[in-house]
Every structure is written in C-alpha cells, then in structure tokens.
Amino acid sequence: MTQVILGQVLNGIIVGTLYGIIALGVTLTFGITGIVNFALGQFMMIGAYAAWHLTDVVHLPYPLSVALAVLIAGLAGFLSDRALFQFTRNNLVNGLLVSIGLISVIESGALLLYTATPKNMDFVLSGSWTLGAITISRMKVVTFAVLLAVIALTWLALANTWLGRATRAYAQNPEAAMLMGVKTEMLQVGVSVYSCALAGIGGALYAGIYSLEPSMGALFILKGVEAAILAGVGNLAGALVGGIILGITESIGALFLPTAFRDAYGLVFLVAILLFRPSGLFGGQK
Amino acid sequence: MSAAWLLVPLYLVPLVSHNEVLLTILIFTYILGILAIGFNIVFGYAGQLTMFHGAAFGIGGYATFLILSKLGISFWLAMLPMFAVILLLSMLVGWVCFKFRLREFYFAVVTLAFAELIRLVVLNWNDVTNGTLGLLVLDKPTIWWPGRGLVKIDGTVPWYLLTLTVLCAVTVVSQLIVRSWIGRNFAAIRLNEELAQTLGINTFRYKMLAFTISNVFAALAGALFGFYSNYIEPAQLSITQSLDAIAMVLLGGMGSILGPVVGAFLLTGLPHVIEFSAELRAATYGAILILVILLMPRGVVGLFSRWRHVA
Numbered sequence: 001m002t003q004v005i006l007g008q009v010l011n012g013i014i015v016g017t018l019y020g021i022i023a024l025g026v027t028l029t030f031g032i033t034g035i036v037n038f039a040l041g042q043f044m045m046i047g048a049y050a051a052w053h054l055t056d057v058v059h060l061p062y063p064l065s066v067a068l069a070v071l072i073a074g075l076a077g078f079l080s081d082r083a084l085f086q087f088t089r090n091n092l093v094n095g096l097l098v099s100i101g102l103i104s105v106i107e108s109g110a111l112l113l114y115t116a117t118p119k120n121m122d123f124v125l126s127g128s129w130t131l132g133a134i135t136i137s138r139m140k141v142v143t144f145a146v147l148l149a150v151i152a153l154t155w156l157a158l159a160n161t162w163l164g165r166a167t168r169a170y171a172q173n174p175e176a177a178m179l180m181g182v183k184t185e186m187l188q189v190g191v192s193v194y195s196c197a198l199a200g201i202g203g204a205l206y207a208g209i210y211s212l213e214p215s216m217g218a219l220f221i222l223k224g225v226e227a228a229i230l231a232g233v234g235n236l237a238g239a240l241v242g243g244i245i246l247g248i249t250e251s252i253g254a255l256f257l258p259t260a261f262r263d264a265y266g267l268v269f270l271v272a273i274l275l276f277r278p279s280g281l282f283g284g285q286k
Numbered sequence: 287m288s289a290a291w292l293l294v295p296l297y298l299v300p301l302v303s304h305n306e307v308l309l310t311i312l313i314f315t316y317i318l319g320i321l322a323i324g325f326n327i328v329f330g331y332a333g334q335l336t337m338f339h340g341a342a343f344g345i346g347g348y349a350t351f352l353i354l355s356k357l358g359i360s361f362w363l364a365m366l367p368m369f370a371v372i373l374l375l376s377m378l379v380g381w382v383c384f385k386f387r388l389r390e391f392y393f394a395v396v397t398l399a400f401a402e403l404i405r406l407v408v409l410n411w412n413d414v415t416n417g418t419l420g421l422l423v424l425d426k427p428t429i430w431w432p433g434r435g436l437v438k439i440d441g442t443v444p445w446y447l448l449t450l451t452v453l454c455a456v457t458v459v460s461q462l463i464v465r466s467w468i469g470r471n472f473a474a475i476r477l478n479e480e481l482a483q484t485l486g487i488n489t490f491r492y493k494m495l496a497f498t499i500s501n502v503f504a505a506l507a508g509a510l511f512g513f514y515s516n517y518i519e520p521a522q523l524s525i526t527q528s529l530d531a532i533a534m535v536l537l538g539g540m541g542s543i544l545g546p547v548v549g550a551f552l553l554t555g556l557p558h559v560i561e562f563s564a565e566l567r568a569a570t571y572g573a574i575l576i577l578v579i580l581l582m583p584r585g586v587v588g589l590f591s592r593w594r595h596v597a
Contacts, residue, residue: 036391087580092391093335097536097579100529104572108565218525222402229395260410267399274396275386 003133008251014140016247017147021202022224023231023239024151025195031171031234032191035088035095039080040224041217042106043196047073047203048212049114052121055207062124066204073200074193081192089188103217110214118211125208143205150201151240158236167191171234219263226270232280242281246270289543290457296450300443309442311558315551316449317510320456322534322546324503327460329532330540331469332496333476335394337528338379341401342372342501344523346508348408348415351423351518361427365509372505375404376498384493389479398525405523420519423512445514452510453547456503461543463499472496504531537578539585548586552578 022040029037050072054065080102088095128137158164170177170187178184202220206212227246231238246266253265273281300309325339349371354364379400388396408415415421426438427448439448463469471492474482483489512518521527530553531546538549556574557567582589 084576084580093536094579094583097533098576100533101572101575101579104568104575108569108572111565111568222525225395226399229392233391258410261406264403264406267402271382271396271399274388274392275382278386278388278392 005252005255007134007136008255009248010134010136011140012248012251013244014136014144014247015251016227016244017144017151017240018202018206018220018243019223019227019246020151020240020243021147021198022220023227023243024154024236025198026221026224026228027231027233027236027239028167028191028198029195030228032167033085033095033188034090035085035092035099036225037085037192037195038096038099038221038225039102039106039217040195040199041219041221042103043073043077043199043217044203044206044220045110045212045214045217046076046106047200048207048216049110049119049203050200051204051207052119052212055124056119056121062208066201069204069207070197070200073203074197077193077196077200078189080196081189085192086189107214107217114212114214116214118213120211121207137209139208143209146205147202148240150198154198155236163190223266226266230270230273230281232282235280235282238280238282245281289461290454292544293450293454293457293547297447300446306442307558309446311555312551313442313445313449313514314554315547316453317507317514318531318534318554319453319547319550320507320510321504322531322538322550323456323460323543324500324507325531326535326540326543326546327463327472327503328496328500330535330542330545331464331476332472332493334493334496335390336497336500337394337398337525338376338401338497339500339504339531340525340528341404341523342375342504343508343511343527343531344408344518344520345372345375345404346505347512347518347522348421349505350509351421351425351512352414354425361425361509361513365506368505368509369502372501373498376501377494380494380497384490384497398528401523401525401528405520408523409520415520418520420517423516423518425513427513449510449514452506456506457543457547460499460503464543468492468495533575535585537575537585539587542585542587545585545587552586 022044025040026036029035029040047069050069051062051065054060054068055062058065060068084098084102085095088098123139125139125142128135129141158167166177166182166187169180170182170184174184206216223243223246227242228239229242230246231242246269249269250262250266254262257265296312299312303309321339321343325336328334328336328339346368349368350361350364353359353367354361357364379397382400383393383396409417411417426440428436428438429448431437439445464472471482471487474485474487475489475492479489508522511522534549534553535546536549537552538547539545552574553571557570560567560570562570578586
C-alpha cells in the first residue's frame with residue numbers, strides 16, 4: 001500500500017508541475033498586466049498541437065519541435081497581446097471576457113485544423129525506470145525535470161537580473177517603477193508573451209505523454225488558476241508548490257475516495273485553504 | 287415608465303412572422319435573458335462577480351424535472367420545492383463566501399469551485415441524473431385556458447408567449463428591486479463596501495440577497511430551458527453556461543434592466559443568422575464578444591443613452 005501511495009504521490013507531483021507552469025503564467029500576467037488570461041490553457045493547446053505536428057507530421061526531432069512549439073506559442077501570445085490584451089490592462093472583467101472570446105476562437109481553429117479526434121504522438125522516449133516497486137515512465141521524469149528547470153530559471157532570473165527586479169518592482173508599485181525608468185509597456189508585453197510561452201512549453205511536453213484534444217486547455221487553466229490562488233497570487237515559487245500540492249491532493253484523493261470526483265478534491269482543498277488563509281498558503285500580495 | 291413596456295410590442299411578433307427559426311431564437315433569447323438579468327443584479331448592481339449562476343441554471347432544470355417525475359405533480363407546483371433547494375444552496379454558498387469576506391477574484395473562484403462540485407455530483411449520480419447522457423423531458427407545463435381547461439404548452443408560438451410573459455414578470459420584479467432601497471444598498475456596496483458598512487448597511491445580508499435573487503432567476507430560466515428543449519444534461523451546469531451569461535450582460539450593458547436581454551439576443555441570434563458550420567459559429571461567437579468588449583465598453587445599450595434613461 002505504501003508503494004501505491006508513493007507512486008500516486010510521484011504521479012501527482014508530475015501532473016502538478018504542469019499545473020504549476022500554467023499557474024506561474026497566471027501569477028505573472030496578473031501581477032504585471034492586472035488580468036487573468038483564461039486563454040492560457042489554449043496557448044498550452046497550441047504548444048501541444050505544434051509539438052505533435054512538428055514531430056509526427058514534419059518528422060523533426062522531438063527536442064527541436066518542443067523549442068519551435070514554444071516559439072509558436074510565444075508568437076501567438078505576442079499577436080494576442082497586440083491585438084487584444086493591450087486594451088484590457090488592469091481591467092479584470094474585460095480581460096476575462098476577451099480571453100473567453102479568444103478561447104472560442106482558438107478552439108474552433110484547432111477543431112477546423114485537427115478535428116476532434118484525439119491525437120497520440122509516437123513514443124519519443126519509451127520505457128520506464130523502476131525504483132523498488134514503483135515504475136515511472138521516463139518521459140514523465142524528463143517532463144518533470146524540464147519544467148522544474150524552467151520554473152527555477154524564471155525564479156532565478158526574477159531574483160537576480162535587472163529585468164527581474166524591474167518586473168518585481170512594477171508588480172509592487174507601478175508608478176514608482178515607472179519613475180525609476182522601467183519601460184512599463186515593454187515589460188507588460190514581455191510578461192504577457194512569456195506567460196504564453198510557458199504555457200506552450202507545458203503543452204509541448206504534455207504532448208509527449210498524453211493524447212491531445214482541442215478542448216484540453218479548459219482543464220489546465222482551471223487547475224492553473226487554482227494552484228496560483230492556493231499559493232497566493234503573486235508568489236512565483238508558490239505557484240509551483242501550489243501546483244504540486246494540487247496534483248498530489250487529486251492523486252491521493254482519487255486513491256482513497258471515488259475517482260469520478262478526482263477534480264473535486266483539489267477544489268475542496270482550495271476552498272478550505274481560502275477560508276482559513278484568505279491570501280493563499282504563502283501569503284503573497286493581496 | 288417601466289422597462290417592461292419596451293417588451294410589450296414583442297407579443298405581436300408571432301402575428302407578423304411565422305418564421306420558426308426567428309421565433310426559436312427569440313424563445314432562447316428570453317430564457318437566457320432571464321438568466322442574464324439575474325446575473326446583472328448580483329454583478330451589475332451589487333458588484334459581486336459570481337460564477338454560481340450556471341450551476342443554479344442547471345439545478346433549476348434537473349430539480350424541477352426530478353421533483354415533477356417523482357411526485358407526479360405539475361411543472362408549476364414542482365418549481366416550488368425546486369426554489370426551496372436553490373434558496374438553501376444559495377444560503378450555504380453565500381454564507382461561506384460572505385462570512386469569510388471573499389471578494390472579487392477570490393469570490394469568483396470559490397463560487398466557481400462550488401459550481402464545479404455540484405456539476406460533478408450531477409455528472410456522477412447516475413441512478414438519479416442518468417450521468418452524461420442526461421434526461422429526456424417529455425412533460426410540458428400546462429396552463430388553464432378559459433373554455434378549454436388545462437392545456438399543454440407545446441409548439442413554438444405557445445412557448446414564445448410563455449417565455450415572453452415570464453421575462454416581463456422578471457423584468458418588473460427586478461425593476462422594483464433595483465429602484466427600491468434594496469437597489470440603492472446594492473449600489474452602495476458595489477461602489478464602496480467599507481463606506482456602505484459605516485453607513486449602517488448590513489452588507490452581509492444584502493450581498494446574500496443579491497446572490498440569492500440571481501440564483502433564483504437562473505433556476506427559473508434553467509427550468510424553462512430544460513422543458514422547452516426537452517433535454518437536460520450536465521453541460522447545462524457548466525462554467526460555459528456561467529460565462530455565457532456574463533458575456534450577455536457585458537455585451538448588452540451592465541447595470542441597465544434590459545441590457546442583458548439585448549446581449550442575450552445578440553449572442554443567441556447572430557451566430558445563427560450568419561450560416562456557418564459549428565466550428566465557425568463558435569469562432570464568430572468569440573469574435574463578437576471580443577469586438578464588443580473592446581469597442582463598446584459600456585455595451586450595446588450604452589450606445590443609446592436615451593434608452594439607458596428609460597431602462
């Protein structure tokens with residue numbers, strides 16, 4: 001039994017990092033542009049389909065496809081920011097609605113291009129590692145490692161570079177940051193694009209493990225938002241931890257309680273946390 | 287002057303046109319308009335961004351039908367226990383959210399969480415709700431008609447008249463609420479909650495009231511929707527349902543009585559008027575939403591300030 005639980009915890013951690021990468025995008029976008037981009041799940045879907053298309057149809061090597069998929073998601077993010085989100089800065093409700101409109105547009109686009117039939121990528125990295133009685137597929141471990149590295153690098157960059165300090169300064173006090181010479185418009189565009197690229201890398205790696213459907217984005221943006229709130233919006237390292245906690249809660253919940261309610265355990269946990277710690281587990285700005 | 291008068295000329299539509307598509311679009315407009323009016327009260331007037339109205343909409347359909355078929359009573363009688371269920375749920379969710387002073391984004395997420403929990407229960411309670419397959423609704427509401435006794439409401443024109451009448455009633459009720467001291471307290475809470483509290487307004491109670499009204503209207507709309515379309519499914523409780531209503535309110539114009547109905551008409555009607563495949567229709571829906579939000583921040587009704595005055 002201990003091994004089953006341990007296996008579920010590991011699975012939860014890996015799915016949790018996927019939630020975490022979206023949560024990081026949610027937190028960054030919210031801190032800098034004042035909106036929650038609900039279409040981030042769809043940018044993840046763009047990354048996933050791009051990686052699938054480049055690997056299985058164009059026959060590029062998988063790592064190259066992932067890199068290109070991230071670029072494509074970032075480019076799509078740039079376009080969406082120039083066309084739409086630059087007009088909804090600091091307007092939570094309008095941003096929400098515009099991103100909902102964008103969800104419909106992107107999903108219909110994916111349906112037209114790739115139909116609703118699920119796509120399965122050929123195994124790029126087969127086999128699994130066995131540790132005692134626990135087996136875990138290699139692809140999942142690689143995904144986990146890459147996402148962890150991306151989140152850690154983002155965190156280091158925000159803590160140590162000039163641009164990172166500017167970003168944090170802007171999140172704390174936009175006007176003061178502006179007076180100190182931070183180019184706010186460029187910062188906002190940059191963060192918006194970076195969040196979409198993060199979602200894109202999550203999607204590209206997801207494509208190597210699970211099957212793809214045009215509607216996959218909706219689930220991940222919900223989990224991403226849950227994880228971001230769980231940790232406390234504005235807390236970057238917390239976004240990852242929030243995602244992992246959410247992933248583990250769901251896997252363990254599904255083990256002991258009916259599986260059909262898998263998505264519910266995270267929600268119940270989130271509501272409980274919010275009631276007792278209204279600004280999330282790790283405080284953060286509110 | 288009441289906004290409801292603006293709806294009266296619509297009773298003439300079936301006399302002028304027998305176009306089934308037009309009448310059907312209008313029926314859906316009226317039903318979803320009721321849902322949107324409810325959301326407008328809690329968000330447009332009281333400023334609370336709820337995500338629970340979609341769940342209330344779905345429960346309205348499920349509860350009415352289940353009560354009707356289990357007890358063998360009429361549609362209208364079955365609505366009473368259904369409203370009791372909605373009241374209880376609103377009290378529970380509202381109490382949790384408002385007691386712990388959740389606001390804005392946090393309120394939205396917690397109400398969304400509750401709505402998702404309810405959807406999962408409906409989805410998995412197979413014995414009662416038939417799971418993903420949904421329920422086929424073969425019963426119809428009846429009304430007493432002079433000389434003909436109890437008549438089933440069936441077919442497009444009777445449903446048109448029924449839904450329009452319910453919409454008129456909802457419009458009148460919401461106008462009475464909004465114009466009374468209750469509406470002024472809602473506005474105070476929306477504009478500055480701390481100030482409202484120092485002025486002696488029991489903000490907890492009024493937020494609960496706005497939340498409950500919204501859910502009751504949503505449930506009423508949901509019951510009509512289920513019985514008109516003959517079909518109830520878990521998707522009717524989904525987040526999309528909540529978001530659609532929000533889009534209608536923003537599109538039509540927040541904080542005006544009939545704005546949400548205009549929004550409901552545009553979002554239900556336009557994708558059908560332009561003949562497209564299902565995928566393109568969803569894309570059009572999204573594009574309309576984006577364009578209106580960016581180009582008309584005060585909604586369609588906001589463009590006609592004269593209307594605003596009346597409504």
